[in-house]
Amino acid sequence: MTKHKKKPQASVAFYNNPENRALIYQVIVLLAIFLFTYFVLNNMFVNIEKRGINTGFDFLHNEAGFGILQTLIHYDESDTHGKVFIIGLLNTLLVSFISIFFATVIGLLIGIGRLSKNFMVAKLSMVYIETFRNIPILLQILFWYNVVLASLPTPKQSLSYFDTIFFNNRGLYIPRPILESGFIAVFIAFILGIVAVIFLRKWSKKRHEETGEEFPIVWTSIAILIIAPTLVFFISGSPATLDYPALKGFNFKGGWSLIPELLALTFALSIYTATYIAEAVRAGIEAVPKGQKEAANALGLKDYIILKKVVLPQALRVIIPPVINQYLNLTKNSSLATAIGYPELVTVFAGTSLNQVGQSIEIILMTMAVYLTISIFISLIMNYFNSRTKIKER
Amino acid sequence: MAIYSKKESRPAPVNTKGFTYWVRENLFSSLSSTILTILSFALILYVVPPLLNYLIFDATWSGTKEQITGHGARWIYIYEKFNQFIYGFYPEDQYYRPNLIVGIFILYIVLFRKIRNIKFRIFIIVSFPLISLLLLHGGLGLEIIPTQKWGGLLLTIVVASVGILASFPIGIVFALGRQSNMPIIRTISVMYIEFIRGVPLITLLFMSSVILPLFFPEGMDFDKLLRALIGITLFQSAYIAEVIRGGLQAIPKGQYEAADSIGLSYWQTMGLIILPQALKISIPNIVGAFISLFKDTTLVLIIGLFDMLAMVTLTATDANWLGFETEGYVFVTLIYWIICFSMSKYAKSIENRFNTNHR
Numbered sequence: 219m220t221k222h223k224k225k226p227q228a229s230v231a232f233y234n235n236p237e238n239r240a241l242i243y244q245v246i247v248l249l250a251i252f253l254f255t256y257f258v259l260n261n262m263f264v265n266i267e268k269r270g271i272n273t274g275f276d277f278l279h280n281e282a283g284f285g286i287l288q289t290l291i292h293y294d295e296s297d298t299h300g301k302v303f304i305i306g307l308l309n310t311l312l313v314s315f316i317s318i319f320f321a322t323v324i325g326l327l328i329g330i331g332r333l334s335k336n337f338m339v340a341k342l343s344m345v346y347i348e349t350f351r352n353i354p355i356l357l358q359i360l361f362w363y364n365v366v367l368a369s370l371p372t373p374k375q376s377l378s379y380f381d382t383i384f385f386n387n388r389g390l391y392i393p394r395p396i397l398e399s400g401f402i403a404v405f406i407a408f409i410l411g412i413v414a415v416i417f418l419r420k421w422s423k424k425r426h427e428e429t430g431e432e433f434p435i436v437w438t439s440i441a442i443l444i445i446a447p448t449l450v451f452f453i454s455g456s457p458a459t460l461d462y463p464a465l466k467g468f469n470f471k472g473g474w475s476l477i478p479e480l481l482a483l484t485f486a487l488s489i490y491t492a493t494y495i496a497e498a499v500r501a502g503i504e505a506v507p508k509g510q511k512e513a514a515n516a517l518g519l520k521d522y523i524i525l526k527k528v529v530l531p532q533a534l535r536v537i538i539p540p541v542i543n544q545y546l547n548l549t550k551n552s553s554l555a556t557a558i559g560y561p562e563l564v565t566v567f568a569g570t571s572l573n574q575v576g577q578s579i580e581i582i583l584m585t586m587a588v589y590l591t592i593s594i595f596i597s598l599i600m601n602y603f604n605s606r607t608k609i610k611e612r
Numbered sequence: 613m614a615i616y617s618k619k620e621s622r623p624a625p626v627n628t629k630g631f632t633y634w635v636r637e638n639l640f641s642s643l644s645s646t647i648l649t650i651l652s653f654a655l656i657l658y659v660v661p662p663l664l665n666y667l668i669f670d671a672t673w674s675g676t677k678e679q680i681t682g683h684g685a686r687w688i689y690i691y692e693k694f695n696q697f698i699y700g701f702y703p704e705d706q707y708y709r710p711n712l713i714v715g716i717f718i719l720y721i722v723l724f725r726k727i728r729n730i731k732f733r734i735f736i737i738v739s740f741p742l743i744s745l746l747l748l749h750g751g752l753g754l755e756i757i758p759t760q761k762w763g764g765l766l767l768t769i770v771v772a773s774v775g776i777l778a779s780f781p782i783g784i785v786f787a788l789g790r791q792s793n794m795p796i797i798r799t800i801s802v803m804y805i806e807f808i809r810g811v812p813l814i815t816l817l818f819m820s821s822v823i824l825p826l827f828f829p830e831g832m833d834f835d836k837l838l839r840a841l842i843g844i845t846l847f848q849s850a851y852i853a854e855v856i857r858g859g860l861q862a863i864p865k866g867q868y869e870a871a872d873s874i875g876l877s878y879w880q881t882m883g884l885i886i887l888p889q890a891l892k893i894s895i896p897n898i899v900g901a902f903i904s905l906f907k908d909t910t911l912v913l914i915i916g917l918f919d920m921l922a923m924v925t926l927t928a929t930d931a932n933w934l935g936f937e938t939e940g941y942v943f944v945t946l947i948y949w950i951i952c953f954s955m956s957k958y959a960k961s962i963e964n965r966f967n968t969n970h971r
Contacts, residue, residue, distance in 0.1 A: 244796040251800070258827040265826045336645045337638035338652035352952035353945055354907035357921055361941050364925075550812040557914055568818060578822040586811045586819075593810035 262579075277575045278303070284570055286561045288477050299571050306563035307588060313483050313562060314549040320488035321548060322541070325495025332500045343496070351493040356554050358490055363482035363558045373469050382462055390476040391463035400457030407450035408443070415439040479560035483552065491548045495541055502537030503529060535607045539600055546596045550589060563588060667942070677932070689936040690943050693927045697943065700763015700918055706755065709747045710766055716743060741777065759837040763918035765947065767837075771909045771919065775844040776852075776902050782845065783852025788882065790853065791860055801853070808850035813911055817843040821915045840912045848905050855897040859890035892966070899959035903952050920944055 232238055266273060278300035285295055290308045293301060331343035350358070368387060371377065376386040384391040422433035451457070463473030506529050514524040553564040568585045572578055639649045670684025680686050690697070699707060720736050727733070748770070750756035762770065789801030808816070820843035825834055834842075863886055871881040891898075913922035924940035927933060 240794045244794050247797055247800070261829050262826050265830065268830070334648070335638070335641060336648045336652075339648050342652055342655070348953060349949070352903075352907075352949045352956065354910040354921070354948055356910040356913070357941065357945060357948065360921070360925075361945070365938050365941055553812040553814045554911070554914075556814065564812070564814060568815065572822075578818075579826070582815060582819050582823055586815050589812055589815065590807065590810040593806075 272575075272577055273580070275580060277577055277580070280575070282571065282574070284574070286566055287559070288480065288561055299567075299575065302571050303563070303567050303584065306561065306566040309560070309566075310549070310552055310562040310564075310588075313480060313487070313552050313555065313560065314545075316480075317484050317487035317491070317548055317552070318545050320484065321491040321495055321544070324488060324492035325541075326499055328492060329496035329499025329503075332496060333503055347493045347496055350489050353490075355486060355490045355551055356557060358486040359482055359554055359558060362485045363478065366485075367478045367482055373465060376465070376470075382460075384463055384465075384470060387478065388469060388475075389478050390481055391470045391473050392476070393460040393462050394472070394474040396459050396461050398457040398459075400454045403454045404447045404451045404457070408447045411443045411446040414442055414446075418442070477560070479555065479558050482558060483555050483560050487548050487551060490551075491544050494544045494547075498537050498540040498544070499533075501540075502533040502535075505536045506532045538603060538607075542596060542600055542603075546593055549592055553589075685939050685942065686936065687939065689927075689933055689939050692933070693923070693930075693940070696764060696927055697920060697923050697940075698765045700767055700923065701761040702757060702763070702766060703755075703761070706757060709754070709757075713744050713747050716740070759835050762837065764923050765920045767912075767917060768906075768909050768919045770837075771841065771844060771912060771917075772902070772906045774841050775848045775905050775909070778841070778845040779848035779852050782849035784856055784887070786849060786853035787856035787860060790857055805850045805853050808847055809854070813843075813847050813908055814914060816847050817911060817915050819843065820846070836915075837917060840915060840917055844905070844909070844912075847908075848901070851901050851904070852898065855894050855901050856890060858897060859892075859894035860886065862893050863889055895966075896959045896963040899955055899962070903955050903959075906952060906955070907948065920947065 233242065265271075279298050281296055282299050282302050283295050286293055286302070286305055288309065289305050290312060291305070293305050328343045328346055331339045332347070334340045334343070370385065370387040373384075373386045373388055376384040376391075378384050382393050418438065419435060422435045425431060425433060461472050463470045463475070465471075510528055510532065511524060514528045519527070552562060555562045556565040556569055559565060563585055568581055572581045575581070640646045666684050668684075670682040672680045672682065672684065672686045672688055674691075675688060677686075677688065680688070695704065695707075699710065702710065717740070720740055724733060724736055746752060746754070748757070748762070749759070786801045786805055789797050790805065792798050792801070817840060820839045821836070824839055824842065828834075867885055867889070868881065871885045876884070909919060910921045912919050913925075918926060921944055924937055924944055928935070928937035928940060
């Protein structure tokens, strides 16, 4: 604060001194919060006792006794509520990862399309964004589930592609690879490929700094990562087979099946989130000053070099933070699965388990804690990214 | 000495202007551009005609259910259920009450723009929610309509407007708290904002509908709608706080220093100098937050309230109208889309009006 040299402190009343006043305010706020918490907790214990609600986390060891539509790890009705929690969490992560992947791909394409010199592409991208961003996500989920997927043919009349992929109102069926023991060699080849790529990158960077020559690092890396495991795969005698889905009786057997609930959720989440990612991509590219592109052009650089070496490095700094935020939003939105019954955390744990056990406080708090952990984790990543990409002023 | 004679400038070459030039430049400038143009037209041909056929040309617009022909949309279902989509189960002979609120709202908006008297403006802002509550719920001689009967678009608008109005003052308090010099107040504000923003809205709605009643003494009964409103307000106030914080951070330091130098107190500085400017900067983002809230109101269907979206599922279980949910979804989609799209255009126009940054 400002320094008063002459002013005698005594003339200011105790409660008018800014420091004292701040202290008084804070003590009052703290007291109010403590009193409110005491009031709430007290009522809570009284209510819990009156209604005979159990407390504590013992219920996590009790048998759940209900089936779950789709699980990533083995589960049956005799498993505990603790396992239900894990199953729900895994399904939340599964649908989030798949949707994040598709949302990113669609969002990138639409965002770049929005800036295209081609009139049609730019307008169509705009229509896509304006359409899907302005419709509530829950409405989109219900529409995909209750209208589009429900109107697909029955398993007997499935839409089939090359007799290996089948699509019907029970879901999507794709071949499942069965790995044999020799497959470990392919896996090792892949790891060795990654190591090779890391060394290659270091070498090409060094060479670039010394001689200024460019080495096609991206294409070489992709080639190494694909060719090495493929070669080993055939040399070791193709140690994997595909398990094709086939119609047996009334339904498909074999292969991987993706239930309609998962499909509807993935469609809705990725189409909706892609609109926001597209806008972030556009804003990022537009944030690069025009002069940068013009200067690069004046130096005679090729278009893709300008994009790779001038525009993208500066645009990514602006693009990535909002995109990561959208990943978090998508993960939180996956909780809407409870409206169509896809068995993720909120559906099975804060839904079915809560109805059976009745311990709403513990269960809702655990559910919230999961999302909080995810969001803290994501903000840590963001801070790390921001500190690394901060423009270094010299 | 040469004599100057004016020479008419020649017209621009044909290949640098006009329709042909535009088409060549914007649609067929290169091979890849040509391919993209053709693909785009193919996509439009694939999507638009069937859509128009379904929505308009093959649709059944009038008549009774027995007269339905063709594969198009059966809009007679929307006529039949229109009142439920808009008013829910509000008694039909009382529809004039919500309609009256809309009328008063429009009247107030007009008056608000005309009359600049500050006391009159405050009167309008305070009286409108009270009048609306009285008209919607009843009392003072009006028949009481319990909140269970509110539904449809009416409920959607009630939830969205209460959500924004109630969260606004709370949001301002938390935004100021987060910017405060007092460590305890700042910590509490940060914890509140980060906690609410870190969890999905649906878990907050569950919390307020399942846990909240446990927190209060028995007999203190919370209406289902009120519980949802509390959840929505908790949620929205954290987002509003962050929006306003953005506005506060955009205010130059000199404004604070100027206020200090003429001896204004903290509340005078905030109320007269900082907040008016910060709120003005934040208006586009506040509209943005309101759009998200408006879309998020659909989540109340998960805790058993019958908003406009829930009406689709409900009316489609009517034995006479089984299997009509497609039309319901399309209708509700159109309403949400029109409202959200016009609001976002409005936010854009404000942003452009305030944008003094010439580029």
